[in-house]
Amino acid sequence: MRTSMLRSMEAVLRRGEISFSSSSSSSHLLRRSYASESTPERKVAVLGAAGGIGQPLSLLMKLNPLVSNLALYDIAGTPGVAADVSHVNTRSEVAGYMGDEQLEQALTGSDVVIIPAGVPRKPGMTRDDLFNINAGIVKGLCTAIAKYCPNALVNMISNPVNSTVPIAAEVFKKAGTYDETKLFGVTMLDVVRAKTFYAGKANVNVADVNVPVVGGHAGITILPLFSQATPKANNLSDEHIVALTKRTQDGGTEVVEAKAGKGSATLSMAYAGALFADACLKGLNGVPDVVECAFVQSSITELPFFASKVKLGKNGVEKVFDLGPLSDYEKQGLEKLLPELKSSIEKGIKFANAN
Numbered sequence: 286m287r288t289s290m291l292r293s294m295e296a297v298l299r300r301g302e303i304s305f306s307s308s309s310s311s312s313h314l315l316r317r318s319y320a321s322e323s324t325p326e327r328k329v330a331v332l333g334a335a336g337g338i339g340q341p342l343s344l345l346m347k348l349n350p351l352v353s354n355l356a357l358y359d360i361a362g363t364p365g366v367a368a369d370v371s372h373v374n375t376r377s378e379v380a381g382y383m384g385d386e387q388l389e390q391a392l393t394g395s396d397v398v399i400i401p402a403g404v405p406r407k408p409g410m411t412r413d414d415l416f417n418i419n420a421g422i423v424k425g426l427c428t429a430i431a432k433y434c435p436n437a438l439v440n441m442i443s444n445p446v447n448s449t450v451p452i453a454a455e456v457f458k459k460a461g462t463y464d465e466t467k468l469f470g471v472t473m474l475d476v477v478r479a480k481t482f483y484a485g486k487a488n489v490n491v492a493d494v495n496v497p498v499v500g501g502h503a504g505i506t507i508l509p510l511f512s513q514a515t516p517k518a519n520n521l522s523d524e525h526i527v528a529l530t531k532r533t534q535d536g537g538t539e540v541v542e543a544k545a546g547k548g549s550a551t552l553s554m555a556y557a558g559a560l561f562a563d564a565c566l567k568g569l570n571g572v573p574d575v576v577e578c579a580f581v582q583s584s585i586t587e588l589p590f591f592a593s594k595v596k597l598g599k600n601g602v603e604k605v606f607d608l609g610p611l612s613d614y615e616k617q618g619l620e621k622l623l624p625e626l627k628s629s630i631e632k633g634i635k636f637a638n639a640n
């Protein structure tokens with residue numbers, strides 16, 4: 286029975302009928318979709334592809350039939366990762382690129398660039414403690430993106446996202462290529478966590494759950510809006526909501542501590558990153574009503590960048606949705622997060638302009 290299941294799965298993959306579902310209707314990673322002979326060519330580059338996130342993310346992007354070319358770039362280790370992933374019998378051609386001199390080739394022609402390059406946290410560190418190393422890495426990679434694929438959608442995973450996205454924006458502005466509809470901080474893992482934790486407490490099917498998560502991607506700047514969660518749960522008290530909010534905000538730290546010095550979330554992040562990149566590709570391909578949360582240039586609060594629901598279209602961000610009705614608890618959370626998020630954004634802008 287197992288053999289016949291594998292055979293039918295392989296047949297479906299060969300026909301290009303499997304795709305990643307955007308989380309809005311189902312949280313199943315693999316699902317039949319509209320992919321067909323007419324699916325356009327799309328090149329996706331993963332920068333940091335040999336890392337803890339990069340490797341499983343590269344595999345998941347290899348499984349995505351919307352991808353025709355997969356460029357795997359890192360400063361080391363990519364030939365092995367690319368050779369390994371390239372043997373998976375799905376649509377995309379895989380190529381590995383290593384070191385500065387191959388970055389141009391990796392990036393040229395990319396439609397989507399996913400950036401999980403940089404150091405992860407160890408117990409006791411905040412995401413901001415990664416700034417000194419990762420800011421420079423992101424700046425270098427974005428300088429190359431501006432040069433070699435200025436029209437690509439950029440999915441920034443490297444932490445601290447609250448600062449690396451503003452850094453990217455400044456680099457692109459200086460290069461004259463900035464387009465606010467094409468730059469995204471990936472906050473999808475916060476949404477993935479909020480859905481999982483909510484489903485567990487509310488006792489509902491996780492595949493049906495939707496929870497917007499707004500703000501930023503660090504500690505209290507992560508604000509899950511459980512008052513807008515669906516399906517509605519009648520069994521959750523205020524205490525439950527406070528606990529769910531805290532667990533979502535501390536989700537990254539929970540993994541960092543459990544890994545005890547061996548890094549931060551990689552597998553769940555690869556899943557979340559693959560879902561978000563899939564949503565970007567669907568938007569580029571003209572699929573209607575693709576809506577996900579992301580940290581983008583925004584005017585829905587006083588801050589220049591903010592995570593909220595965004596509609597993805599043929600050019601990237603088509604619409605930034607406002608926050609909708611908030612509970613009193615969420616209003617307080619919003620007030621509390623603004624100063625920290627503001628200072629992280631300013632730190633990124635200052636770094637980009639000083640260096």
Ligand SMILES: NC(=O)C1=CN([C@@H]2O[C@H](COP(=O)(O)OP(=O)(O)OC[C@H]3O[C@@H](n4cnc5c(N)ncnc54)[C@H](O)[C@@H]3O)[C@@H](O)[C@H]2O)C=CC1
Nearest residue numbers: 333335336337338359360402403404405442443444474554
């Ligand atoms: N946005 C989010 O929700 C999340 C973000 N992260 C962040 O993602 C980043 C990566 O995490 P991991 O994969 O666990 O780290 P890792 O250390 O396992 O992998 C990072 C990879 O980046 C590569 N790299 C370093 N400098 C580079 C450069 N200039 N160009 C290309 N590649 C370069 C390294 O060689 C390594 O292979 C960290 O900053 C981490 O904090 C992690 C989890 C969730």
Ligand SMILES: O=C([O-])CC(=O)C(=O)O
Nearest residue numbers: 406474536537538549550
């Ligand atoms: O916590 C970290 O350092 C990694 C991260 O951003 C997450 O898991 O949300």
